[in-house]
Amino acid sequence: GQNIDQPTEMTATEGAIVQINCTYQTSGFNGLFWYQQHAGEAPTFLSYNVLDGLEEKGRFSSFLSRSKGYSYLLLKELQMKDSASYLCAASNQAGTALIFGKGTTLSVSS
Amino acid sequence: DVKVTQSSRYLVKRTGEKVFLECVQDMDHENMFWYRQDPGLGLRLIYFSYDVKMKEKGDIPEGYSVSREKKERFSLILESASTNQTSMYLCASLSRNQPQHFGDGTRLSIL
Numbered sequence: 001g002q003n004i005d006q007p008t009e010m011t012a013t014e015g016a017i018v019q020i021n022c023t024y025q026t027s028g029f030n031g032l033f034w035y036q037q038h039a040g041e042a043p044t045f046l047s048y049n050v051l052d053g054l055e056e057k058g059r060f061s062s063f064l065s066r067s068k069g070y071s072y073l074l075l076k077e078l079q080m081k082d083s084a085s086y087l088c089a090a091s092n093q094a095g096t097a098l099i100f101g102k103g104t105t106l107s108v109s110s
Numbered sequence: 111d112v113k114v115t116q117s118s119r120y121l122v123k124r125t126g127e128k129v130f131l132e133c134v135q136d137m138d139h140e141n142m143f144w145y146r147q148d149p150g151l152g153l154r155l156i157y158f159s160y161d162v163k164m165k166e167k168g169d170i171p172e173g174y175s176v177s178r179e180k181k182e183r184f185s186l187i188l189e190s191a192s193t194n195q196t197s198m199y200l201c202a203s204l205s206r207n208q209p210q211h212f213g214d215g216t217r218l219s220i221l
Contacts, residue, residue, distance in 0.1 A: 033209060042200055042212040043153075087153070095207035096141050096160065102152030 002026045004101035005090050012078050019105045028093025032064050032071045037103065038088050043087055046073070046076040058083045073094045075106075081095045113137070116201050116213035124221055129188040131216055133201030138209045140210075141204050142184035143168075144176060146197040147215075153200065159184055 003025045010017040010104040016084055024032070035043035049064035049071060061074040085105050087095055089098040115212040119134035135142065143158040145168075155168030165176050177185045183202075185206060188195055196219050204210040 030207065040217075042215050045209040045211070048209060089210075091207070096204070097143070097158065098204075098210050100153040102150070 001091075002099050004099055005024075006086075006101040006104045007027050008102070009105045009107070011109065012056060014042040014078055014080060014108060014110050017074065017076050018106065018108070020075075020088075022071045022073075022088030022101060024069050024071070024090045024099075024101075026090045026099060027057055027094070030091040030093055031094045033091065033098060034060075034062050034071075034073045036088065037085045037087060039084075042095070046086075050093070076088060079109050080108050080110065082106065112200040114201055114203055114211050116216050118197075118216050118218050120184045120219075121215060122219045122221060123148075123188075123191050125191060125193060127191045129186075129191050129218070129220075131186040131199055131201075131218070132201075133186070133210075133213055134182050135184075135203040135206065135211070136182065137203065137211075138181065139196045139205045140181075140204035142178065143204075143210070144174075144184065144186045145200045145202065146170070146195075148197050148202060156186065193220050196220045 006022045006046045034046040037043040047062040059076045064071045085103040087103045088101040113136045123129050144156045144209040145153045154170050159165050175187045199216045201213040202210045
């Protein structure tokens with residue numbers, strides 16, 4: 001079967017670092033996406049990992065281990081505006097569809 | 111920049127009505143998707159399409175149908191709206207091995 005697991009909720013304080021984990025089991029796999037979704041808005045694209053390793057983009061980094069079926073999103077120097085839901089999504093073998101996790105709601109407090 | 115446009119941000123309809131949700135993308139993407147999103151349930155795929163005239167059922171197609179007469183337009187149809195179809199509906203499109211882009215969403219209330 002196909003399954004994407006990520007924690008339901010996380011909390012952190014401003015300026016801190018937080019890591020959101022995601023494990024996936026899919027029948028075919030091409031790459032791993034992370035999306036950010038603020039309340040009442042549509043998801044927006046954050047990162048895409050195809051190869052193993054760490055991809056860094058400003059305060060956000062994403063890691064992938066294909067052999068372990070594992071990814072994480074690392075957020076540094078947290079700001080209040082980072083309070084949002086973070087969705088992990090695995091791409092199918094053909095790269096034509098995504099399977100989404102249920103999302104991790106991150107609350108950043110001062 | 112990719113633009114996915116949904117026809118309405120907010121919509122209120124009555125039980126039993128036939129409801130049309132329209133989605134248009136401007137990047138010539140082959141693949142288009144309709145999801146609904148409910149608290150605690152995440153994004154659930156209703157229908158998707160790989161090409162004009164093509165449609166495939168997602169995880170929760172019951173009570174819905176779709177139409178893709180032109181490549182840029184993917185319509186979701188609620189044949190006879192029911193209160194349990196009150197939800198946020200999100201349209202998305204993607205080109206192979208590229209990020210999926212979402213529309214702003216339609217918050218649909220069925221009374």
